[in-house]
Amino acid sequence: MSGLSRRRLLGAAGMGVTLAGAGVAAAAYSATTATAPASSPADVVPFRGTHQAGIVTPAQDRLHFVALDVVDGDRAALQRLFQKWTTAAERMTVGAEVTPGGALNRNPDAPPDDNGEALGLPASQLTLTFGVGPGLFEKDGVDRFGLAAKRPAALRDLPSFTGDDLDPALSGGDVCIQACANDPQVAVHAIRHLVRMGMGVTAVRWSQLGFGRTSSTSTAQSTPRNLFGFKDGTNNIKAEEPDELARHVWVSGGDQPWMEGGTYLVARRIRMHIEVWDRTSLREQEAVIGRDKGEGAPLSGGTEFDPADYSAVGEDGKPLIPLDSHIRLASAESLGGVKILRRGYNFVDGTDGHGHLNAGLFFIAFMRDPFAQFVPMQSALANNDALMDYIEHTGSAVFAVPPGVGEDGYWGEGLFA
Numbered sequence: 001m002s003g004l005s006r007r008r009l010l011g012a013a014g015m016g017v018t019l020a021g022a023g024v025a026a027a028a029y030s031a032t033t034a035t036a037p038a039s040s041p042a043d044v045v046p047f048r049g050t051h052q053a054g055i056v057t058p059a060q061d062r063l064h065f066v067a068l069d070v071v072d073g074d075r076a077a078l079q080r081l082f083q084k085w086t087t088a089a090e091r092m093t094v095g096a097e098v099t100p101g102g103a104l105n106r107n108p109d110a111p112p113d114d115n116g117e118a119l120g121l122p123a124s125q126l127t128l129t130f131g132v133g134p135g136l137f138e139k140d141g142v143d144r145f146g147l148a149a150k151r152p153a154a155l156r157d158l159p160s161f162t163g164d165d166l167d168p169a170l171s172g173g174d175v176c177i178q179a180c181a182n183d184p185q186v187a188v189h190a191i192r193h194l195v196r197m198g199m200g201v202t203a204v205r206w207s208q209l210g211f212g213r214t215s216s217t218s219t220a221q222s223t224p225r226n227l228f229g230f231k232d233g234t235n236n237i238k239a240e241e242p243d244e245l246a247r248h249v250w251v252s253g254g255d256q257p258w259m260e261g262g263t264y265l266v267a268r269r270i271r272m273h274i275e276v277w278d279r280t281s282l283r284e285q286e287a288v289i290g291r292d293k294g295e296g297a298p299l300s301g302g303t304e305f306d307p308a309d310y311s312a313v314g315e316d317g318k319p320l321i322p323l324d325s326h327i328r329l330a331s332a333e334s335l336g337g338v339k340i341l342r343r344g345y346n347f348v349d350g351t352d353g354h355g356h357l358n359a360g361l362f363f364i365a366f367m368r369d370p371f372a373q374f375v376p377m378q379s380a381l382a383n384n385d386a387l388m389d390y391i392e393h394t395g396s397a398v399f400a401v402p403p404g405v406g407e408d409g410y411w412g413e414g415l416f417a
Helices: 003-028 075-092 184-198 242-248 282-289 326-330 374-384
Strands: 062-070 127-132 175-181 202-213 263-272 345-351 357-367 391-401
Touching (some): 062 184, 062 357, 075 184, 175 391, 184 202, 326 374, 357 391
Antiparallel strands (some): 062 175, 127 391, 263 357
């Protein structure tokens, strides 16, 4: 056996030891006792609470999102993993190592529990948000974990939309974890170690790195721009609007008690054909979006946050905001009052193999019911939006995001109650 093969084999075997040992560490240590010295209170977002962090938390600048398949049919192993993930996540969100002394102060003859790439870095407002997909409850007609009766009616695969070009390798998943932070290394470190802890129970299906938030989730934040150069998410629901969140985001009175206070996450990987867009006139770009490019004001006039007047017409009698413009078709006025909480990120993933950048928007949105909110919105956009000439959806997934973690609880606890 070659040295490389032996190292791979030993690595796989060692992960089993690490996973087992994580349970001991979780029982022996409190996640709140080892805040990294580099972190200040401003660096830390509370992990536990009524709702999971990373939803209405003011959007950080960096993202690492991962979708996982559950490959072990043992319900007890899945439950233990969720518990271990919770302990590790709470530690990492305060800037601590995965386990106390896990990078340097363990047995030097064994692999470290923490690889150490985040040593010395502050918590960077790291949030970790956890969700479960339809396949966790039933896959190919099989109830693998005895959870089928707990699947909410709203958690099912999204329908196909006009223009979709979905890659199965970039879609779906039994479990998702969203890591947001103001330092990319902090976010990547967190996902890397949660994936490592899941080895043997879960396997990575797909993942996505993101930079430059494309939405604001707080009134304290300015509106960012997407890769088309336009301000994105001007009319997004904000953390300071509890009535709007209660109406459009948080689950209440649903068919599954374990989802009370939770939400649903829709992820869409959207390829943006930036080379085509870059050859389009400014006038046409603004007509496609429905806003001016500088201020971000609606084409009906005013400033960025002034309400769009969809009845306004120009001297030629045509609507100032075109009928096929993006903001008109996505507006609550056009959708019977439907709104969603957006939390997307830009991405550039190398080349498409044809001399173009593989770039776009990793769209993330939270809502009470994907089929009452996202599906009608995307159907209207897919069939009528002028922006569809410049984009295509290449990945898609939907997840149920349970409520926040209680003082002694763990992610997804209600599933196993």
